[in-house]
Amino acid sequence: xxxxxxxxxxxxxxxxxxxxxxxxxxxxxxxxxxxxxxxxxxxxxxxxxxxxxxxxxxxxxxxxxxxxxxxxxxxxxxxxxxxxxxxxxxxxxxxxxxxxxxxxxxxxxxxxxxxxxxxxxxxxxxxxxxxxxxxxxxxxxxxxxxxxxxxxxxxxxxxxxxxxxxxxxxxxxxxxxxxxxxxxxxxxxxxxxxxxxxxxxxxxxxxxxxxxxxxxxxxxxxxxxxxxxxxxxxxxxxxxxxxxxxxxxxxxxxxxxxxxxxxxxxxxxxxxxxxxxxxxxxxxxxxxxxxxxxxxxxxxxxxxxxxxxxxxxxxxxxxxxxxxxxxxxxxxxxxxxxxxxxxxxxxxxxxxxxxxxxxxxxxxxxxxxxxxxxxxxxxxxxxxxxxxxxxxxxxxx
Ligand code: PMP
Ligand code: GLU
Numbered sequence: 344x345x346x347x348x349x350x351x352x353x354x355x356x357x358x359x360x361x362x363x364x365x366x367x368x369x370x371x372x373x374x375x376x377x378x379x380x381x382x383x384x385x386x387x388x389x390x391x392x393x394x395x396x397x398x399x400x401x402x403x404x405x406x407x408x409x410x411x412x413x414x415x416x417x418x419x420x421x422x423x424x425x426x427x428x429x430x431x432x433x434x435x436x437x438x439x440x441x442x443x444x445x446x447x448x449x450x451x452x453x454x455x456x457x458x459x460x461x462x463x464x465x466x467x468x469x470x471x472x473x474x475x476x477x478x479x480x481x482x483x484x485x486x487x488x489x490x491x492x493x494x495x496x497x498x499x500x501x502x503x504x505x506x507x508x509x510x511x512x513x514x515x516x517x518x519x520x521x522x523x524x525x526x527x528x529x530x531x532x533x534x535x536x537x538x539x540x541x542x543x544x545x546x547x548x549x550x551x552x553x554x555x556x557x558x559x560x561x562x563x564x565x566x567x568x569x570x571x572x573x574x575x576x577x578x579x580x581x582x583x584x585x586x587x588x589x590x591x592x593x594x595x596x597x598x599x600x601x602x603x604x605x606x607x608x609x610x611x612x613x614x615x616x617x618x619x620x621x622x623x624x625x626x627x628x629x630x631x632x633x634x635x636x637x638x639x640x641x642x643x644x645x646x647x648x649x650x651x652x653x654x655x656x657x658x659x660x661x662x663x664x665x666x667x668x669x670x671x672x673x674x675x676x677x678x679x680x681x682x683x684x685x686x687x688x689x690x691x692x693x694x695x696x697x698x699x700x701x702x703x704x705x706x707x708x709x710x711x712x713x714x715x716x717x718x719x720x721x722x723x724x725x726x727x728x729x730x731x732x733x734x735x736x737x738x739x740x
Contacts, residue, residue, distance in 0.1 A: 376728035398619035411438025442590035520661020
């Protein structure tokens, strides 16, 4: 069988692979601590689960409109108005099978062969591959430690060519946890306008912010940004619904229509039961979300305190999402037994094999000096895992 060159050039998701590997080892009875998790460790709130059961009992188990049921799109419109000061009509909304599918739809809708999309480093693993699947070209922009790895207009200018079609913005950011300020976003929106660029704004972690940070949607900052942004969001993180597969996107009517047309041939509608439950997630009480945020914040602080006390590592201080990036490069060149460590993949592999602790190698995000640790796991496991990492580091010679 001869395969597609494009498909063979796509790297499988490293985040999902490592998380699955850790779960597999755990199922075999090994006492694994997994910092891989890109998902809340809480169950979906009961009121949402109950609405799903009700939907099934009421026979809401059929195909729906491709772009989503009207009630859900209305709830999404209300959410954008209340949380982001954005006015959309329901015809400007599409509901998809995860924010991941929204992103895939968006790239397929806007890219022609060879079009470039600026991707700031570090980036979430799936952006480059999704751009390539849509025949686009990811163009990486190096950010920098001094700016907490947030990109600036100066950096964007360096990457600009006559093929640049769009830029990706992900705030709060996976993997760094940094949050862009209003002024930073205004500058990026101006730059996009001057160069006629589309902004793909991935806001999936918007609810998970700490230290008084406030999430602002770039689409709300100018008329150009409103008309030329595709805002991506979902309930995976904010309502602990990763397995339900629910995401949504908003943009101008024309782009949403194209995304809907693409989706109508790919997956049709998002699972109908998930959609009915998601209406409750958006319109119902948010006390479980508040509890989850408080718990993540507690773990975040614990993690920062402990990590900053470990010799020869440094971190990017996260103010959003649930990850910490840890710079381990001072240990590069050292050996564990006879194996030399010079990159994040080798570091993560040896750590897992010898200390039963799973982390995501920074190379997956384009930053090979780092590993990513998720704090969507219990404090007890964080403590156990960090002790193991500290011991591992002390054994490197
Ligand atoms: N964007 C970012 C930055 C993510 O970390 C994730 C991972 N969940 C997604 C999008 C996709 O989320 P989902 O498909 O579960 O909605
Ligand atoms: N987004 C999460 C992560 O970065 C979940 C895994 C994935 O979808 O890639 O770990």
